[in-house]
Amino acid sequence: MDTVFAGWACLFNRNTTEINTMAVMMQAFYWDAPKNEKKEGEWWNFVAEKVEDLSKAGINALWLPPVSKGSSNQSMGYDPYDYFDLGDFDQKGGVKTFFGNRAELQALIAKAHEHNIGLYADMVINHNSGADEEEVNPLDGQKRWTKFAPKSGRFPRDWNCFHPSRYERVMMPDEENYAGFPHLCHRNPVVYTAMFDYARMLIEELGFDGFRFDFVKGFGAWMIGILSKYRYVKDGAEFMPYVVGEYWSGAEDINAWIDKVNALTDNQISAFDFALRYKLKDVCDTPNYDLRNLTDDGAVVMKRPMHAATFVDNHDMGDNVIVNDKMMAYSFIMVHEGYPCIFWYDYYNNGLARPGTPNGIDALIQAHVKYAGGDSQILHADPDLYIMQRVGWKDDKTEQPGLIYVLNNLGNQWSGTSVKTQWKNQKFAPIAWDGHDTAHPDERTTDGDGNSEFPAPPRGFAIYAPV
Template sequence: MKKTHFLVSMLVLTIFNACQSRDENDNENPRSDEVHSKTVNVTTHDGRPFSTGSGSVSGKFVSGPGGGVLMQGFYWDVPEGGNWWNTVKDKLTAWSDSGIGAVWLPPASKAQNGAYSMGYDPTDYYDFGNFNQNGSVETRFGSRTELEALITKAHAENMQVYADIVINHNSGGQSQANPFTGTNTWTDFSAIASGKFPRSYNDFYKNSYGNNDEGAFGGFPDLCHANPYVQGWLWGRDDSVGKYYKNVMKFDGWRFDYVKGFGPWVVNNWNASVGGFSVGELWDSNVNTLEWWANNANSSVFDFAAYYKMDEAFDNGNLNALNDDMMWKRNPYKAVTFVANHDTDIINNKMPAYAYILTHEGYPTIFYRDYEEWLNKQKLNNLIWIHNNKATGNTSILYTDNDEYIARRNGYNGNPGLVVYINNSSSWQERWVETNWSSKQIKDFTGNSTWYPTTQGDQWVKIQSPPNSYSIWSLNQ
């Protein structure tokens, strides 16, 4: 969730040195101390963590051996005026053609600030821009009709759509006398325009169920998940929020906002009752905490551990940080990796970071502004293609120092995998590495190197990486 006093971090674009081409001129055997191999003991991630639908539609997204990629389809303070759903809808075909398999949308329902709100102060979960309340009919993003058209178009492109769900707190209620506080509280949601999920003071802490749950946020009324009435309206009833979003609005999954504010059992129950892909925003760099939450919520979680390690690696000149523990190494099926999002944007050297998440295990996310405005879209599309077609099997870290990082995806089910070489230094670097392939010609699928080396019979080969950049190697086929 975007804290109301945050500003989106300024992006410092890194200008990469022009790629050079060099001829391979050394085929001697590597010294035994040149390459240090470390295998990460993680489960293989070889498919999307959600259903792709049936059939293969020419020109639409079709899941490849490496899985899919998620697009965060917004940023903080997207333009006002109710046109954002149309903006996203118009980009879906290009995203699908580029290999993006799902889009995450901002909170879609009417919030306290009406047409000006980013949706994280929800008032009426069933008003998608079709009721006149909180000063407007449309939300900041548009009308219900436009949202439904976006979702329909995404499904036609064989893409999934994830809803951002804010169930920790509400905003925009009317004042009422509250016997549990002895004061008036803004907890009267009895007159919401949709008529669905009316709420009063006993549906928020403190109340007859206790004084608080895991955490309130920003002074907003803190929704009481211990109350069976609240549980029913959120996920239990046939017309609950979750089931309405899934069955009527046709959302395919959920991004749960601020899950520190309530127990993981809430998401677990939602998932059991409603279904669909889910990921939680647990803003914590401790991988033990991330794993604990994901297991107890039966949900994916954003890999904040990887996020902060990437900042240390790519911005602070210490690629050894990538040896450290991360959620994708613990359980790639429950790790959603990212380089930036609407809340936090601290990694400046972004292209190597995207090369990292798009060649490694986990479910990688592309940030809208990085893709559409700030970075090189052609290079990102190249990385997405590599992810979808070559990034298979578990991961072995082959070499790290402050400036260099080399890892191998070991391949799966006939797919050859890859070797990624990230170079933070200001000059070309070369290394002998052990590959998956014996006596095979390989190439750099980024085009950054023009070498076409052949692996030795023992699967070793020398590869290179350009300065302040990366190369990604696989069979020349």
């Protein structure tokens, strides 16, 4: 079996939207993180303490939680009340947000930039909560909490800023509503202008480098298109942010949304690859899962890797988190194309970073950064064994020589098979591995035709690099 997935190799820096195979982001929070870590109102400071180590590990960007004051100062921010209160106004139970204040956020951003780490802002522009008064919407006679008088003095709003509104005849479908919160009508010029002001503040004043848009199926793709295409100015130069959307659905729906939103802008807007994530959960948590399911196009990364942000778990998964052998999932996203996202809770709280060992996320980051370049080519796939090579890539400044990746689904033995690689008479050394047996794999050498056997531990993986 020999399947090729298109590779891509454009350099990421904080002045473009471009991401390369060397880039790795981290979701720098989990649900109720400040409370669980006893860092209420101090999360920005807490993350700042980790920046230097994360940079050394190879993280190039942090996705931060929503920065604005929600309906409570103990809120995770997905119920925005005052978009322009970053923790400096005494409202909704206190001055600071759950995460801190504006000065602390700016200090975190500055420190991250000093260590070549970008910051992505979580954009919750669909629904609001915490209104100050109920009022009757004259279009349907319904009473709703839609009267907002934020202490920042910016973006006060009433019923006509929400659906149903005089600015748009079509109401949001019931299935796209979120938690019963009122939904903003972006076609109202007041709302439209406020969202631009908010985005400009994040990029031009605070220094964010990109956006993660929350719950994008709940509003028009055109809104993301125009916020992405706006000509932001940063450090005296025009700036284009990295943009990724959360479209929680299958691959077909996500691909359709990517087509729609990218038709509105010349940005390369991405989406989180939920389809791949659920395949990886099955790999880890479903007994006897057929690894050949990883070879089809039922994931965004397999069809359009330039638009795929891959991940294993996030703050929304709740009881659906991956329970068993999670490193198998991380190994897969870290050797394939796409822009992998590491979950703070897995890295720190679940102890999967494992610095200084070949068995953790840190070793996978190094494999990703140093070796995982060029196209992916599947060399072998059966129900219990998956072997792939990255063919390598280089330009005048950078080289990633490629790798061999082996995923073993068997729970009771090391497993491998002879495959024909692109490398002839080439020695390979194991650079990362984990499983139910963590013994050191042996080096391998291909013959004159490029053949060799590459094994991996039971319920685990091994990554081999040319030396």
